Amino acid sequence: MSGQQTGAGEQQPHNQRDLKFATKLLHFGAEIDEATGASSVPIYQASTFHHHDIYNPPVHDYSRSGNPTRQALEDYIALLEGGARGFAYASGMAAISSTFMLLSSGDHVIVTEDVYGGTYRLLTSILNRMNIESTFVDMTDIDQVKQALQSNTKAVFMETPSNPTLKITDIGAVTAWAKDNNLLTMLDNTFMTPYYQRPIELDVDIVLHSATKFLGGHSDVLAGLAVARTEELGRQLKMLQNGLGTVLGAQESWLLMRGMKTLEARMAHSEISARKLSRWLSERSDIAQVYYPGLENHPGREIHERQSSGYGAVVSFDVGTGERAKQVLSKVRLPIVAVSLGAVESILSYPTMMSHAAMPADVRHARGIGDGLLRFSVGLEDIDDLIADLEQALQN
Ligand SMILES: *Cc1c(COP(=O)(O)O)cnc(C)c1O
DSSP: OOOOOOSOTTSOOOOGGGSOHHHHHHOSSOSSOTTTOOSSOOOOOOSBOOOSBTTBOOSOOBTTTOOHHHHHHHHHHHHHHTOSEEEEESSHHHHHHHHHTTSOTTOEEEEETTOOHHHHHIIIIIGGGGTOEEEEEOTTSHHHHHHTOOTTEEEEEEESSOTTTOOOOOHHHHHHHHHHTTOEEEEEOTTTHHHHOOGGGGTOSEEEEETTTTTTOSSOOOOEEEEESSHHHHHHHHHHHHHHTOBOOHHHHHHHHHHHTTHHHHHHHHHHHHHHHHHHHHTOTTOOEEEOTTSTTOTTHHHHHHHOSOOOSEEEEEOSSHHHHHHHHHHOSSSEESSOOOSSSOEEEOTTTTTTTTSOHHHHHHTTOOTTEEEEEOOSSOHHHHHHHHHHHHOO
């Protein structure tokens, strides 16, 4: 860890890893500046560092290779996910693309079919040109994962719950099988965050985040994070992060840590509201379908409950037709109508015309993303106000 306990000499240094999650969020090791006692990590706005002694180079010598503010964030996310090392990148896609650089030309990867659109684009428009092949499978069915194995398969990429229909992958079943076959496992944990789901505890090798969403939590910073389960994988990711230069800046690193301190408070509050919203929606006869892992009839509920401690704050629902979806989008007054999710303010998205607009209509429909599907990321507003607003927007 980069920071130590400071202040009172008689204070026993504690092992951060033994603390409960909520305490780790505030006492992650670098919360007090050693030099001044300042109550937040200093923003080291420097690209390079003076060599006081040419024979004894400083710990950080150049900010692409290492910056103390970014280092504090990297140690912070490693602590929260329970991994060996963390890394911070300019965006979620920078984290994901840098991690895929572990693969080489000729390799094959098995991927969740309803993976984030940017990951899909990376694999099918960029990495395919580098002769990295991918097969997309419905990961709710472990047999489909197994059947996709080829002699050149090197990795499995999971995203659970998936977007926008919140399908659940059995993480432990995939990692057990992957281990038997010497495959690297990666998991995009953006929707759950380490508060609700810690994939490394289920043997996932690399956890990835768009920290732009729940970790940042305020729709004001773009960032990505990766956590390696082992020191050896950490060493490889470090080489790639430095070699590719996909790093997060010092200001953004600070802003992200500022947001992360309230992760549990925000997630817990939004989840209570999301449960209420999902129940309210599923009791309405004019809603064709509601997708939320906390609902009794969610097909992946039992598996999700085994591997996660909560259901999250994203609720998707189908209002029947594209016309009706557009009506709701134009009539709602409280949520911002936008791509993205995971913020203090509620965000209402329309996958058909936003995140999944590039997907051919037949493929989209086959994946349950109908023209009437809306995705609600529940923020911190009073849920009664959000429901009343949605009710008026649904009225003809
Ligand atoms: C937003 C998102 C990403 C991409 O992150 P950026 O920060 O936008 O680059 C990746 N995965 C998931 C699940 C996301 O929601």
